[in-house]
Amino acid sequence: MKARVIVSFKDEVLDPQGLTIKNALHSLGYKFIKDVRQGKVFDIEIDGISVEDARKYLQEIADKVLANPVIEKFHWEIIEK
């Protein structure tokens, strides 16, 4: 089974790296770029548990380890069963 967890800054948290990327894109002429937010992607391989359990543990792992809930939000999905 394969899962993907995406962690990104909460909307209210300033992301200086995303801002710098946006400015670079603007200087290259891509003026239509309104905003860039940088995040992290975790591709996780899972073995030996049910899909149901995987959902439970992914939520737990993302909240406890992969994201810092003070500044970050996360989204996960099972991409291959």
Place this chain on the structure above:
Amino acid sequence: MKNKKNMKFGVVIFPGSNCDYDTYYVLKEVLNQDTIFLWHKDHDLKGVDAIILPGGFSYGDYLRTGAIAKFSPLMREVKEFALKGGLVLGICNGFQILLEMGLLPGAMLRNKNLKFLCQFVYLRVENPDTPFTKLCKKHQVLKIPIAHFDGNYYAPPEIMEKLKRNNQIVLRYSTSKGEITEEANVNGSMENIAGIINEKGNVMGLMPHPERASEKILGSEDGQYIFKSMINSWIK
């Protein structure tokens, strides 16, 4: 426990700590305190009176600064020690670890200018009524260096309110004259925050490195105020 002559400090070593020996040296050789190293994989605090989480790059800053170190075996004991009222000081990466552990509120973002900052800064003492600053005067200015990439302190509004209300903001980046300005706020921290303390008043984190400013030859002795305050508050 207080019939001993000296206070016993424990400096925790994580893989990637790099200010552990500087901190040990200042406590042991400059300030003549009993000081030992504590290995992050142990489960024994060896009877120390205070714990220091030193600066560095524990676990290479992988995932987030301090994020992996909080799962080190010894941190269970450190957390218990802190919850029982033991003195815990987190310097730089140590501060980041305390935030990740939830022993201090808030989180660190990358410096606003996206640069690693290694320079002397000035800090205004906002709260001298802590075991870590009790030898300072209110609004005294300290000169201590910083060396970090992620020191841009962030806290959601309700936590910031609480920090202010409880006087938990201990140190703020200032000018040499003690003015709190935007220019002095080198890393972009909210409210110019350089150091905070927990509500109970026994756990403090700061981004500047007092161990790098505890001898004249290094350009400043102001870092001694932090360590000497800890010693002083333990004796009394």
